[in-house]
Amino acid sequence: MNETMVCVVGNVATQPVFRETAAGPSARFRLAVTQRFWDREKNAWRDGHTNFFTVWANRALAANVQASVSLGEPLLVRGRLKVRSEQRDGQSWTGADIEASAIGHDLARGTAAFRRALRGDQSSGAPTRPEPNWETEPADPADPADQAERADGADGADGADGAVLQRQEPALAV
Known part of the structure; x- marks a missing residue:
């Protein structure tokens, strides 16, 4: 399994789109990852190049993205990198997708309150294990x-x- 796994830190650039498909729930959004560096001449932080990734989440992760992620929030995304090239209107386009295996809020830049998601078997009224x-x-x-x-x-x-x-x-x- 020669897969490129990445972990990126950035901001949600588009509102997440959630869809129910035959294969299960799916969600996608764009993540902006901007390089920051210290400019010694100006004695200040500067923004460098920004990379945009399309993040794809499936199944339970997609449902949790729908309930937890909003435009502009700082996130950490871990997953499989897929670079794609295509021709559109005579021009060559290259895009980078991340098939996410984990997504979380960047707690270095804010706070979050975790709520455990209910599984399918718990929604039927089955007793849950006490904390x-x-x-x-x-x-x-x-x-x-x-x-x-x-x-x-x-x-x-x-x-x-x-x-x-x-x-x-x-x-x-x-």
Whole structure:
């Protein structure tokens, strides 16, 4: 598999277009990637050449692009680069497409709030797995269950896999 994988950082240059196709959802938009460099003579940052890529997203990624991406937003796009050449009206045109495998907002330039997308099986009302509670409650000395756990050396906090975590006592230097 000799494929050219790229990761580009740029701004959304066109409003994403979403379509339902026979193969599943598809979305596309243009991404502008501008080189920036420090001009020593002017003692300031300058914009260089701008490259434009057509970004294609398919299936679940396309649906999430439709719900999350808007014109002008800074993005990171990772995917497979495809350069195409064609003849139109007697002129030669070259374009660069990225078949995206991952798209995200550039958090160096702003904030985002992540929301997990619902899968097809969860929309039918199937129960979802509860979010783990990473907060641990202090043991109640009057609670017999907490006394039994302390006697076993555990603090009662459950790990991600349901196992009881053991309390680690700090070592004392003598």
